[in-house]
Amino acid sequence: MAGTRQDRLGISPTAAGKHAILIGYSFIAIAPVALIIINSFKERMPIFKQPLDLPTAETFTLAGYETLGKRGDFGAWLGNSVLVTGGSLLLVLLLGAMAAFALARYRFMGSRVLGLYLAIGIMIPIRLGTVSLLGILQGLGLTNQLAGLVLVYTAAGLPLAVFVLSAFFREVPRDLEDAARVDGANDWHVFAMIVRLARPALAAVAILTMIPVWNDLWWPLVAAPGVPTLTLGSQQFLGQFVSDWNAVLAALTVAMIPMLVLYVVFNRQFVRGLMGGALK
């Protein structure tokens, strides 16, 4: 019976091996997240004594979440994070798409060199420029301002966005653009159409851009400690001598929610065969 069942499911040894690897990787990826969520609902002592156990009637508590509720600035931290991430995402996608469109669809002198120049930004971490960037922000009066953070993240995110999007935009057949132009489209119409057709790429870039921004501790710490984001704010629960683990875990759990929502939203854009039927 076991044999026939296996045949019916069609699991070959190689497939089983692949699945073992994937399941193992999923476990490694999910386990810490699951631990954070589970322990955010437990009393302080059980977090240390039985960190792997699910909360029971005795150990269950919402103390961490209550702390977050009582600390009036938690809402502000969340708001700051949303504004900074949202603003950066918007600017990276908008400016990145426009630059990528120009690089991919217009023929002009030096477009290749310009593309390479932008790509260099992918390889150089923006933190290397912290000192001079802080100087610039100070000069512009943007320290301790969310706008300052948004500008830094936009600069950091643009190279990858331009690189990925221009590769996708090049894939959109020239005939489609020509057809649209003959139909009466101007550059903006063509841009809108190509962005529309490269939606999966935009979604990928959005996910790649938003997660590091949301999680970042460095720039809020050095450039805008006065307007803490969620990541920076949560650090206040971690003291040198006493750490409020309930609150830290609760904050981390809440911090995941917006990212999960956005991830689901963008992930739905990965529609396969979006170009189906355009040609031939």
Place this chain on the structure above:
Amino acid sequence: MATVTFDHVWKKFGDVVAVNDLNLEIQDGEFMVLVGPSGCGKTTSLRMIAGLEEISDGSLRIGDRVVNNVPPKDRDIAMVFQSYALYPHMTVRDNLAFGLKLRKTPKADIDKRVQEAAAMLSLENLLNRKPRELSGGQRQRVALGRAIVREPAVFLMDEPLSNLDAKLRVQTRAEIARLHQRLKVTTVYVTHDQVEAMTMGQRIAVMSEARLQQVGTPQSLYDHPANRFVAGFIGSPSMNFMNVTASGTGDSVVLRNDAIEVTLPEPFRGRLPASGNVVLGIRPEHLAMSGASAAGTLKGGADVVEYLGNEELIHVNAAGQDIVAVIGSEHRIRPGDQLNLQVPLEKVHLFDPESGVSLSPMAGQAAG
């Protein structure tokens, strides 16, 4: 509706000349076919009319207006692409309506024109589908419909049938011809297929190596090709060519090589080059079976016989040259048979061996 005029138009891509001094006037309401082998400049010429390629030199007019620097959207043209280039994210209805919407046509008017075009092309039931849900033939009709709804002054078609299977191609060919008769819009149609050109074109412009070779009606190109290229390109199977030498004088000039001996047809008298060497051209369908090895025949052995039903395509080895003849299949010719093929003098074409230009006084007469 409008005329389209190329006036000494050049197109260069870097050092490569894609269109070399093109002069061509397409009449109002005419169905003009640009035909030639790939890379001959026909598609580039079409794209210049569309405004999708810049013109390097010369001037292009649509109607009385020089359009060299007019963007595509202001040229009042519609184009059907080889790849169809349907907008994949839009329904058939939106594909058809897109151009009208961009031109701010009133909603009611758009609906009416989309309905009309859909009815004309039997697309009514497909209006809410996306291109990926359509078959190749349906997509092709949507591409045609997108051009029709615009009611442009000129239709441009770039090999619109090349992605269809053979049967659908014949159907659609007739459909496009019917549409043209009905709408009477100036149409420029690009193809590499001479059969399409011959069956659809009111006039045909044959291009090769960036140059216009000859313009004329299908009949005039077939009967009076201006040069060896046009003679070989138009007609299927292709015209046979043989090098022959002229000897004798006056009324008794004879053209001969090892396989053939014919008297010089009357219209060519006094038109031969001094060397006496010419290229003789004869179409496969003009060769006929002949009993005896008389004068005016072509001798050779049948190499390959391709049976087509009512007729046979016979490859004849005539003194080392491959000659094709189309013969009624009732002759039951077998490979290895020795044949005498009658060469009708009035169907013989002669070309200059150097330039390839026709020696006929009629050549290119009907060119417009």
